[in-house]
Amino acid sequence: MGHHPPRSRRLSHHSDLGRWEFAFREPDPRLRPYVQSYAGFDESGIRFHRRRELAIAHVAVIFNTGPAFRISDPRESRAPETYAHGFIGGLYDSYVVTEGSGASRGVQVYFTPVGAHLFLGLPLHQIAQQVIHYGDLGPEARRLEQRLGGLEDWDDCFDLLDAVIAARIADARPPWAGVAWAWDRLCASHGAVDIGSLSAELGCSRKHLIAQFREQAGLPPKSIARILRFQHAVGLLQSTDAMPWAELAAECGYYDQSHLIRDFNQFAGSPPSDFLRRRLPEGGGMRD
Template sequence: MDPHRRARVTRSEAGESRWEVATRELPAGLRAHVRGLLGYSEASALPCLRREFPLPQVVVIIEFGPPIRVHDDAGVASRYAGGFVAGVHDCWTETGHDGSQRGIQLNLTPIGARLVFGVALSELAGRVVHLDDLLPRAHRGLAARLAELADWDDRFDMVESFIATRVAEARVEVATVAWACRRIEACAGAVDIGGLAGELGYSGKHLIALFRDRVGVPPKLLARLVRFDHLVRRLKSGPSATWAELAAEFGFADQAHLTREIRGFTGITPTGARALIGDLAFA
């Protein structure tokens, strides 16, 4: 194996909690469809509850250990033994475990998820679905097969092969919406959707219909999520800045607009969100 493609494993401890995170460089052919792929293992003395922020991606959790809890908007918890798929959403989600979790997190672009799962992403938007319910018969039980493998590299090989196979088998046309998504990403969400539809020669209504199928949400909401994603990354690793400076940098009308957007996506104040962003280990 190419040494640059070997898994890098990081282990850390804090008090009575221990983490292991494994990552590996993605093959070039998958980078258009995969935002991130990592293996994780966590053990703690106490139960854990985390608030996950919405991002412009479809999250696939493949579990080897006890299934984690996923709380809906009413706070009702569900478990999905073997794993689940969370579609694009515009609201935070709370997840928890009783002291341990282990598995793989696969973050797909919306277009990548459309190709891998072969269903209109409007069926997944704002929802969490059991992984096996979205897999063809040949790929069901993926979590159990991954759990039996010896190391992270073998597991990553299997997941990458699964993605490549599903993308190669896909028969849905995604080039138009993929181009529009790249434009939105390149502008960090600051794009005129009406102008984008005009460039494509489509009505706004037709573009929205295409996005609901290929992405799950309308292009305006995707652009807002992309802008929020860029803001989150800026807060995680960029230089310090005031909220007013960040509002100007990311094209918000003013600081009050930025505050409303952060509250809407996270359910907490900007200051509270900033404190949690550093703990988004699996984002």
């Protein structure tokens, strides 16, 4: 039998920085409200060992099938924690630093907050602002890690995730639909919708909306709106390095250039100019 062409998008890089390959695929269309995308990663010979993981408005679940990672929160003084297997990154209103050994391999799922709430089966405020071991969720979680570790083809991994996530979400208790609706409005506007307008359109109080976001997303809607606006700015920077900071700030809905820089310092640990200097080629992320 011949090899089937990959159904995922591939990026690769090989230089004195090291070698890395990434595979990206969207989930089954039925899962689009719950999963933003899948990513597979395989790295070796990496000459640097620390990356910054920027704040994102998605919950990342990483199935680590390679060497251990060490992860630290720059706002805390305690030593980095080691993650030999899978882990979950709840919503953060900062960045975190990951340290590797020079090689890594695994699969990452970017859940929408509602999707993570349904898949993980727990209130997301319990994992907000922290990273937890995926295996702590029980034997079923550990079995999924083992099954993914036994697969070599990225598309086979993504197919397995499609099936497992669809089954878990089908069995989950449906959440309050207002959070999913508000999430879609925030994403479509890159965080530009006023929270008071969202609660008014839903016919609920701001307090109720914030409480539901705490349960189903982990952070209040205003914080998520800020992260979405920051993500929009990062996306524009990735596509064009030459946009003046004041123009970028205006395009993304910041009050002024200093407002843009404050958010970059909080969510990336650096102003935009330093972000560009630290950015790695071919999807490699940001060096610390």
